[in-house]
Amino acid sequence: MCSRDCCSGPGGSHRGNTCTDKKGAKSGSLAGEKIIPTPQSLLYPYEVIEEIADFITKGSGMRPRIGIICGSGLGSLADMIQDPKIFEYEKIPNFPVSTVEGHAGRLVVGTLEGATVMAMQGRFHFYEGYPLAKCSMPVRVMKLCGVEYLFATNAAGGINPRFQVGDIMLMHDHVNMLGFAGNSPLQGPNDPRFGPRFPALVNSYNKDLINKAIEIAKAMGIESNIHVGVYSCLGGPNYETIAELKALRMMGVDAVGMSTVHEVITARHCDMKVFAFSLITNKCATEYSDKKDEEANHDEVMAVAKNRQKACCELVSRLIREIHMASA
Numbered sequence: 001m002c003s004r005d006c007c008s009g010p011g012g013s014h015r016g017n018t019c020t021d022k023k024g025a026k027s028g029s030l031a032g033e034k035i036i037p038t039p040q041s042l043l044y045p046y047e048v049i050e051e052i053a054d055f056i057t058k059g060s061g062m063r064p065r066i067g068i069i070c071g072s073g074l075g076s077l078a079d080m081i082q083d084p085k086i087f088e089y090e091k092i093p094n095f096p097v098s099t100v101e102g103h104a105g106r107l108v109v110g111t112l113e114g115a116t117v118m119a120m121q122g123r124f125h126f127y128e129g130y131p132l133a134k135c136s137m138p139v140r141v142m143k144l145c146g147v148e149y150l151f152a153t154n155a156a157g158g159i160n161p162r163f164q165v166g167d168i169m170l171m172h173d174h175v176n177m178l179g180f181a182g183n184s185p186l187q188g189p190n191d192p193r194f195g196p197r198f199p200a201l202v203n204s205y206n207k208d209l210i211n212k213a214i215e216i217a218k219a220m221g222i223e224s225n226i227h228v229g230v231y232s233c234l235g236g237p238n239y240e241t242i243a244e245l246k247a248l249r250m251m252g253v254d255a256v257g258m259s260t261v262h263e264v265i266t267a268r269h270c271d272m273k274v275f276a277f278s279l280i281t282n283k284c285a286t287e288y289s290d291k292k293d294e295e296a297n298h299d300e301v302m303a304v305a306k307n308r309q310k311a312c313c314e315l316v317s318r319l320i321r322e323i324h325m326a327s328a
């Protein structure tokens with residue numbers, strides 16, 4: 001495995017003096033000390049994304065309209081897909097592999113509530129060692145497959161004291177902490193075939209879809225478990241300190257996680273409509289305490305996601321049905 005920028009993290013390796021990604025493409029040299037960094041946006045040029053998209057559309061015989069990214073423990077969202085064509089990440093050319101528990105590592109293409117969909121059962125995180133452009137590369141693949149709507153889901157810690165474990169927060173905005181630190185999936189030369197150099201991000205989260213989701217939650221009788229709020233992505237893999245959580249709360253953040261934001265930036269850059277939600281899997285303590293049970297842990301995150309998967313699946317499938325009906 002390569003731990004340097006030259007071959008972009010897991011899946012890459014050094015053979016002799018040469019740095020090689022998992023497909024064998026040479027992307028840098030270890031000879032001498034001169035390693036030329038690859039700007040993030042050049043990691044996956046348009047033509048490579050196009051090749052991956054062709055592989056999926058030809059292999060599935062479909063052009064999906066809705067893309068779903070399953071959060072930690074929420075892989076069952078993809079299990080709802082009918083007549084699924086399944087692509088293991090390892091078998092997709094130039095695709096990274098999933099390394100996190102709760103992220104199966106496969107792409108599922110089929111229909112859901114009549115709509116053509118593709119779902120990532122397993123996403124890529126910055127803390128796995130992947131640059132942000134690689135984490136969100138599948139969003140561009142979705143775009144070139146024909147996807148118009150991105151549904152991004154995640155497991156997150158609730159900072160807003162009104163949030164309870166098992167609640168769902170519909171994202172209406174985000175605070176991009178990795179962006180504050182100068183990291184973006186759009187870093188490097190811009191390819192206008194994807195989108196503009198300086199994309200605007202106000203109104204990134206589609207208001208109509210949020211309103212529809214609230215109506216659906218009412219019809220499901222879970223409106224008291226639904227909130228609309230602000231998500232923030234940190235680099236992880238560690239969970240936050242109390243001081244960090246206090247600071248995030250002061251900034252107006254309601255829930256914190258380690259994903260989604262760079263996917264949304266990539267989706268908005270190529271003009272997709274975005275719907276995203278966080279399943280609140282743990283309450284974040286914002287006061288100092290010795291209580292061990294106030295510490296976040298991934299087992300708890302997975303257990304809560306498993307418990308709440310039914311509600312999440314129903315919300316997603318009903319919303320997809322509305323989108324499909326509206327365009328039928």
Ligand SMILES: O=P(O)(O)O[C@@H]1C[C@H](O)[C@@H](CO)O1
Nearest residue numbers: 071072154155258259298301
């Ligand atoms: O992929 P998501 O954002 O749902 O996963 C969250 C963030 C970490 O990957 C993990 C921590 O428990 O859950």
Ligand SMILES: Nc1nc2[nH]cnc2c(=O)[nH]1
Nearest residue numbers: 155156157256257258296
């Ligand atoms: N950063 C972060 N990610 C999470 N994913 C699930 N819970 C949490 C949390 O408390 N913090």
